[in-house]
Every structure is written in C-alpha cells, then in structure tokens.
Amino acid sequence: NAGVTQTPKFQVLKTGQSMTLQCAQDMNHEYMSWYRQDPGMGLRLIHYSVGAGITDQGEVPNGYNVSRSTTEDFPLRLLSAAPSQTSVYFCASSYSVSGGRTEAFFGQGTRLTVV
Amino acid sequence: GENVEQHPSTLSVQEGDSAVIKCTYSDSASNYFPWYKQELGKRPQLIIDIRSNVGEKKDQRIAVTLNKTAKHFSLHITETQPEDSAVYFCAASRTYGGATNKLIFGTGTLLAVQP
Numbered sequence: 001n002a003g004v005t006q007t008p009k010f011q012v013l014k015t016g017q018s019m020t021l022q023c024a025q026d027m028n029h030e031y032m033s034w035y036r037q038d039p040g041m042g043l044r045l046i047h048y049s050v051g052a053g054i055t056d057q058g059e060v061p062n063g064y065n066v067s068r069s070t071t072e073d074f075p076l077r078l079l080s081a082a083p084s085q086t087s088v089y090f091c092a093s094s095y096s097v098s099g100g101r102t103e104a105f106f107g108q109g110t111r112l113t114v115v
Numbered sequence: 116g117e118n119v120e121q122h123p124s125t126l127s128v129q130e131g132d133s134a135v136i137k138c139t140y141s142d143s144a145s146n147y148f149p150w151y152k153q154e155l156g157k158r159p160q161l162i163i164d165i166r167s168n169v170g171e172k173k174d175q176r177i178a179v180t181l182n183k184t185a186k187h188f189s190l191h192i193t194e195t196q197p198e199d200s201a202v203y204f205c206a207a208s209r210t211y212g213g214a215t216n217k218l219i220f221g222t223g224t225l226l227a228v229q230p
Contacts, residue, residue, distance in 0.1 A: 033218070
C-alpha cells in the first residue's frame with residue numbers, strides 16, 4: 001500500500017512549456033485534490049475531484065487543468081508555464097466515512113521551478 | 116467561499132511551555148476543522164481534528180477548541196518538546212455524509228521550540 005504517489009519530485013521548466021504532474025493513490029479514495037504551497041501563503045487549493053469524471057475549481061485554478069478518468073489517478077496539467085507557478089505542489093486524497101475522520105493523505109510533493 | 120485566517124505566523128517558545136495557535140473561518144456552514152503538522156521538507160500530516168458538534172477534543176499533549184458562535188478554533192500544545200518544532204496548518208471544510216469537500220487551509224504557523 002503506497003498511499004499517494006506524486007511524480008516527479010523535482011522539475012525545472014522554461015517559461016511557456018507545458019507539463020503534467022502525476023498523482024496516483026491506491027487507497028480507493030473518492031476525493032482527490034491539488035494544492036500549491038508558497039512561503040507565507042499556506043496551502044492553496046487548485047482543483048479537486050469528488051469522484052471519477054467529476055472535477056471542480058479551487059481557490060487558484062487559473063493556468064491549470066485536471067481530469068479524473070479513474071478513481072486512482074488525478075493528473076495536474078500546466079498549460080503554459082509561468083514563473084508565478086514556481087511552487088511546491090501537493091496532491092491529496094481522502095475518503096468518506098459517515099460520522100468518522102476524513103483525513104487527507106498527502107503525496108510527498110513536487111518542487112517545480114519555472115525559469 | 117471559505118476563508119481561513121491563522122495567527123501567529125511564527126511562534127517561539129521554551130521547551131516545556133505551552134503554545135497556542137488561533138484560526139478564524141468565514142463560512143458558517145463549515146463543520147470540520149483539522150490541524151496538520153508539516154516538518155521541514157516533508158508532507159503535511161493530520162495531528163488532530165474536531166467537528167462542529169464538539170467544543171473541545173484532546174489527544175495527549177495536544178487539544179483543539181472550537182467556538183462556533185465566534186467562528187474560531189485553536190490548537191493548544193502543552194509541555195512542548197523540540198520535536199514539536201514544525202509548521203502547523205489549520206483548515207476548514209464542510210462534510211457531507213463524511214466526505215470532506217474543499218478543505219481550505221490557513222497560512223500556517225512556524226513553531227520553534229527552544230531547548
């Protein structure tokens with residue numbers, strides 16, 4: 001049971017390039033989300049999904065796309081990278097338990113630098 | 116949408132002292148309030164959570180209190196130890212049938228415990 005796996009761990013992009021950050025979970029969790037972490041800004045929600053085929057925008061969605069074709073995978077696409085997207089990106093998943101704890105499990109993060 | 120404010124941004128205490136971190140939220144429909152700890156270079160991990168039908172919850176040296184009327188909640192750490200040094204995040208969300216929806220985080224508190 002690997003939990004939440006993100007790839008790559010580190011990435012350097014040139015302005016204007018596109019790329020996909022991968023996220024996979026093997027816990028059969030319904031809910032998955034992407035956050036970016038910047039100094040002094042905390043964790044800001046980019047996009048989230050409540051199940052396969054369903055996605056919605058978070059607090060800072062501009063410049064990012066997501067899709068959820070399977071329960072396990074939730075990739076984040078940067079369409080045209082900009083220096084403002086330099087950040088650490090975290091994927092998280094959680095499950096629904098009626099009346100119980102709904103802990104979000106985070107991946108190890110992807111440190112992205114856009115030059 | 117939900118907005119979560121967290122104070123202070125940095126907190127330095129002597130080993131053995133208590134530490135208190137405070138958060139306020141804006142959405143009166145929020146009913147789930149977790150706290151996450153993030154050690155340097157690692158992923159955030161849940162340390163304690165509270166639901167809106169409970170006013171206080173304890174787990175060994177940590178406790179969380181919730182004031183729904185004032186829309187604020189706090190993390191209390193007693194008998195602090197150097198290993199408590201980390202960044203702490205509060206968060207808020209609505210849950211439906213147990214599933215966490217749009218977990219919104221505060222900006223984080225860097226806690227330093229001086230030996």
